[in-house]
Amino acid sequence: MRLHRLAVTAFGPYPGRVDVDFDAVGADGLFLLYGDTGAGKTTLLDAVAFALFGTVPGARGEAKRLRCDTSPATTTTEVRLELTVQGHRLRLVRTPEYTRRKRRGAGTTLQRGSVSLTWLDHPGGQGVPEGLTRADEVGRTVQRLLGMTHQQFFQVVLLPQGEFARFLRADTADREKLLERLFGTERFADVERWFRERRRVARQHLDEAAGQVHEVVTRIRQTAAADPPGEQPVSEWLAALRRDARARESEAREAERRAVVLRDEATEALARARALAEACQRRDELQASWRSLEEGRGDRDDWHRRRAAARAAAPVSSAEQHRVRLEAALDLARRDEAAALAEAVPHGWSPEGGDDPRTAADRAREEAGTLAPLVSEEARQLSDTRRLAELAGKVRVEEDQLAELADRSALLPAELAEARVGVEEARSASARLDGLRLRRRELAGLLADARGLPGADDALRAAEDLLRQRVDAHQAARQDLLDVRQRRLAGMAAELATGLVGGEPCAVCGSTDHPAPAEARADPVTEDEELRATSQEERTGAARQVAIAAVRDADAEVRRLRERLGEWTEPALAEELAGVESEENKAESVVSEQADRERLADRLEAEQAALHGRRTLLEAALAATRAEHDALREVVRDRDERLLAARAGFAGVDERRAHLLGLAGSLSTLADAAAERASATDRASEATSAVELAAAGAGFPSVPAALGAALDDAEFAALESAIEDFDRREAGVRAGLADVQAAELPDEAPDLTAAREEAEHHQRAADDAVAGTRDAARIGRELAELGAEWARADAALAPVRAAFDELDALTDVVNGQGQNSRRMSLRSYVLAARLEEVAIAATGRLSRMSQGRFSFVHSDAGGSRGTRGGLWLDVLDDYSGQVRSAKTLSGGESFLASLALALGLADVVAAETGGALLDTLFIDEGFGTLDAETLDLVMNTLDDLRADGRVVGLVSHVEELRQRIPSRIRVRRGREGSSLEPEGC
Template sequence: MRLHRLEVAAFGPYVHRETVDFDALGADGLFLLHGDTGAGKTTLLDAIAFALFGKVPGARGQDKPRLRCDLADAESVTEVVLELTVQGQRLRIVRSPEYQRPKRRGDGTTTQQAKASLTWVGPPPQGHPQDGLTRIDEVARTVQRLLGMSAEQFFQVVLLPQGEFARFLRADTADREQLLEHLFGTRRFGDVERWFRELRVRRGREVDAGKQAVREWTARLAQAAGEEPPENPGAPGEEWLTELRSRVAGQVAEAEKAELVANESRERADRDLQERRTLAERVRRVRAAHARLAEVAEQAEDRARWTAELAAARRAATVTDVAAEADRLEERLRQARRAEEDRVRLVRATAEDTEETAAEVPDLRARAGVLREEAGALAGLVAEAEQQDHDERRVAELATMAEEATARAAALAAERDALPERIRGLRTERDRAAEAEVGLGGLRPREQELTASLVEANRLPGLTAELERAGEAERAAVDEHQRVRQQLLDLREHRLNGMAAELAARLDSGSPCPVCGSAEHPTPAKPVDGSVGEQDERAATELEQVADRRRQQAVAARHEADAALTAVRERLAGRTAEELDRLLTEVRAEIAGLAETAGRKPHLERAVAEAEAKAEELSSRRAEAERRAAAAHAERTSLAAQVEERRRRLTAARGEHADVAARRAHLVSVLEALEALAEARSARLGVEERLAEQRTALREALAAAEFDSVESAREAARQPSVLTELERRLTEARTAEAAAQAVLAEPELASISPHTEVDLETAVAEANRARAEAESAVSAHRAAVHRERNVTELAGHYADAVTELGPAEAEYAELDALTDVVNGKGQNSRRMSLRSYVLAARLEEVAVAATARLRTMSQGRYSFVHSDAAGSRGTRGGLGLDVLDDYSGSVRPAKTLSGGESFLASLALALGLADVVAAETGGALLDTLFVDEGFGTLDAETLDIVMDVLDELRAGGRVVGLVSHVEELRQRIPTRLRVRKARAGSSLELVA
């Protein structure tokens, strides 16, 4: 950052606009800003800070400072203008503070709002408007972004206030921490500290919630067990939980024992009831068995008849089934013979040799096999015959394609050969149109010039007449003004002549005369006829002023008319309207011809492009047609040879048939007919053989069933449903009789009489009572078991809650201790927070950077020593700053330094801090620095050393401004800016 120019107006002690040329001041790299105390030296530094950031540094910037000059008049505007270069961009900042000014109408004051603007001297950076910025917030953001540092950092690294750094040397940890935090932007570490504190609060709430959960599970355990919860509000002991579970388990054991007793009583009652029910059931079964035997005895005759009918039907079934099968085989034999006859006729119709119809089945199948092999050999030739037809058609198509492609190529070649001549003609016309377009561009301005000149020539008579009228009006206005002016002069002369009478008219008796001062007026002058008064003179003066304005207007009008006429004549250069009209007609005719020719240029360009594209297309199409003709001819030659060779093989294979497929179809039909005949003959022989066997089986079945004939067997036969019904009746009768006998034969029923009576009601009542008692005992046991299950489940939840609470409490304890450490408490022996630790590291860097200059300025005696030890009475540490005295080898507080030594230390500290902050923020290169006061405490030798250090800064390309009233500095620094103090306000003087 380099400053170029500063302007202040009505700012601080400066009433008028004062300008500081930093380019002239910093030409030598070092300049002195001096003046009387209170003259306004520091105000110039405030102006620089205000222009950049809208506020001033130090205590002067607190409580809304008054920046307006108290001596400035109401119309003066308070503003600061600063030109500087930052990151290669030169900019101009204009800023005005808010202040009170008198109202333009009425009494009182009004608030003049603050303003700010930023404009670029040269082209603006990319993304910024050309006209600059006018909003205060936009100006602030842009300046801070270009400088790379905040206002507080700028005040410390550019405007080095020695008094503040002297206080910094002697400040306590809290004050140093506040300053360093502003400079190095360590608020994020404070955010980390706050994050730890907030996390500790959240984890504490979670631990409290865990404890509450343990208390809730304790209460639910006691409620589930039917007991009162323990008085201890925290987690109860393991002994309480063990006793609780033991008591619940004892309740379960007692309920289980009561349930066993009740169940035994119920089982006894159930056994008695079951015994009585068993006896009653046995009596019922005995009575039912006797009743069933009586029913069976009544059906004896029907059972004998059913048995005989069923036996005859079963014997007849063995004959009827065989007879039915024999009938079916006779019908199949008749069908087989008819089918064989049909196959014989088919063979005779297809085969050449009809004697084959009498052959045996093996001979027929052998002959069919021979024919199948021959037909199979012809299958491949059938496909070739189909391919032969396709290939013959393809040969003809290829011949046609070759002829058509050859003819097409010849036609395209002829069309292509005719295009070059046409393309040359189109190009010639296109070039002519382009030349016309160029010529047209040169004639258009000529036409416009001639048109404008013709208009001017046509205006010439009117302008001449207007000039004559303006001249006449001017002469008339001059004459009228002279006349009115002469009347005014005459009128004034008359009034002067009668002035004594006018003064006498104003005299009062006893009042002093305004001329001689006498209070007596013995012979006052008398007005004469035709005297002139003040009103008459004022009216004449107004008439003279009106006439003079008219004269001036007439003179101006005449001058304008003369200037307009002269300008037109100069532009025409002696050319007449007739000459201009002739030239314009010629130019327009030439333009029309060229415009017509040039207008055809787009059409001609398209025509040339289309013709060239068509030529390329025709060449491509002709090459494609020739390629297709060659390909078709080659394919036809190859395919024709294949067709001829295949034709010879197919002619030999078809024999006397129309083609190979016809011969193969004939062979297939013959072999299929022979195979069908063999199948039919084989089937007929099989049926005859089975029929003979079935007839033998029928005779044997009649003999075995003891029937004389098939008809008698069929008469004895019954339908399956009838047989099923007979079998069911007999089976039911036998089953009922056997079941009744079996019941009566059972050992437990042997002593049972059908007349025995059994009492069930008493046993049922006793069983119901015992069952109710058992169910009540079961419910009590289940309730106890359910209680035990709930207690066990809740005990698990309780254990989980206690288990979760333990690590949470441990984590919270660890977090609590870590939060205290981060915030400089607890086990943090140095009492340094995280933010203080970071600031301590930065302060250590500052101490290292400042030591290099302090050792030089103190001739190797003093060095800064950074201390991170805790303060007294447990206060925070880490920001201690002492000095090492090389003479004594001891470290002592900075407060023990003398005045001059304190100045050297504070200056070294300011320069070191400026370097570290600039490097930390990555800000713009600081080419301009100001060192404010403190040089009066140095001796001559030390001052030389300090000046050498400042020369080092200047040698690095910086401009250093020293603010001091020390007389010796005026002798050492040739370039000075003097601030003069006066009652009317301060002013500036550049001394070089």
């Protein structure tokens, strides 16, 4: 991938358009990007990333604030990038989503983001589309051509030295996260999770199978009421239980047989004793019954005489009953006639009037018939009267409603006008609110800078004081070093003279004669003293450089604050901010009521339209109600005159008609009752004569004598039943006594208690024996069934357990546990291999930049307390021959190691992803920690990259780099924004 041109408009700190021609500035393969802190050097790298992927690295991408705040509203934020990748030349144009001020009117609007990709080397007609405009299509195309994601691109093309220094010193967990992001090893993590999920499912199956075996063993233990021995196999324990069950069943069956024999013998003995006792009891009862019959023979003869008399008096009793019924019917007819007369008299009829009751009844019915049509008219009159009252009330209600609507219609226009004024006020406040908020945030930032300016001045003065102290200390240490070296040189001859030996050549001149050796000084300087002075000079020199950097940073901060504040003072900013905040609060309060005000206006407008329609409908309804009321009033008046004549003094026509119908009914009932009373009198006289004739014919001297001998049906049936029962008992007792005398029974009945107790005892014993046999047989059957069930469950458990054990061991190995001695998961193993490749690739560059002193050492050993291994990265120091932790490197050494690691990682990631050759790299900061000699080595390494055809862009403040790199781009910062100045290209 090689970059050609970059154009940035209203992006970051650049308010207008700035262009970077990478072909021109990178013609030598190396260029420098420098400028003030915060001027926007890194923003150019962000623009490259945004053009490619639509996002920028780190926290700047999270903020999603890419537009320049000082750009005019008419200027569109845009990034254009031309590059060549995989042999294709492309142009990418992206616009971020941002909020801008409206071009017309107040307020802001949302500017939507856009993107386009144009193929510059494939015109239409060659099977390649001229361009793409959908964000997802552009993203997939860029990622396919580059062969890496935006995270990988940020890490291997835009080399952030701070992040690689942290990576160099990170623990294995943090290092693992970065490597995963770069090498895309998520699929190996998916494999680990797949194994863990398979193991979880297999464990569930194993638990289910083991649970079934355990459940069967529990049921066996409950059935046999015995626990299995601790070491004995379940199969042997189950076989022993079944043998014991069969033995218990045999014993129970033998006990049952003996108990049944004893029970049958006792049952037979009890039956014989019970039969003899019952026969003796029967004999005693028959003898007592015979004696009772002898005593009741006189009663039986009397019963025969009474039955004969009752049979003779039966016809007389029947005639008497018929006469009594007729006399009762005569009394009832007389009462009905009296009641009918008492009912007819109150209705206005009198027996002295001479009218026949039936004739008067016919006349009353005829008059009631003429009143029938008027009854329905009277009911209609009541309904119409109620309706007339309802219509009068309805007229009053509708008149009141019409008056209320008129009053509301008069007030509504003023309320609606007031509501519309409130809506316009809220909309105006809403349009001004965003501007007020932006102004408040700007003033708040300026006020914070104004309040921080005194502290920045104090910090600058303190840094200058410290710099003066450290300059003095460094100059004193340098002077001490010069003095020590001078004294060391002065005493060097005496030091060499001490080593001369007569006859041996001098180490300086080679002479074997030593005529005048120099004498030692009184205060000789040793090599250790010179080393201590040198070390002190270096420490004070380093402290001086730190102080210089602190003064430079403090001065830059003070200048930044003063340039930002301009003529503003803290009191003026505070006063201006308070005014803006007050205006903003008022606008927010009004805006918060905007929805309510709009709803009120809408409601009043709807109410106004509804009022007009309701008034029209109500006026029409009132006219119809009044017309209906007047018409109904005339009808009610005419009908009332006809009904008044028909009532004839009664409360209503229906009441008078009911009176006439009641009179007709009463007179008809009176006529029928008189006829029935005459007929009942004749029948009663005939029945009295029939009773007297029946008594004389039956031979009784009088009717009362015949009635005294008569019996009713129940008494006669009871008398015959008593006679038949006596005869039947006598025959039965006589036959029973004959059978008893033939049986020759003993005088005393046998005792049944002992025989019954013996039989019950043997019955209980037999029942218990039968129950024991059944329990023993049941236990045997259940043990046989459970044994077969256990065998099936145990056979099913074995392959499940074997499969789980195999999967469990394999899952542990894949996840860095169990038999995995290195404690490395599959993912860590892959990352360790990649890290080893990175260490090999980075070692060549690190060794060259450190003149062969340092090289990377990768270790796959496990860490302490079970920490997973595979991601340890240390440094071998060739001076001491010891492997050192990267955390022990100095600042300059850390920069060299980080740069080598970043370049090596870039090469490995590009090769791993199969992406495009990275012809353009950017290195952001870190050169300020290097001395001149080390900087030469680093530049040589960068020359190697340049010799391979790559273009390397450096982002740095280091002054010496400006002297070494002729092709430069300077970023200038101003109050209105930043700008670019190409130098040497």
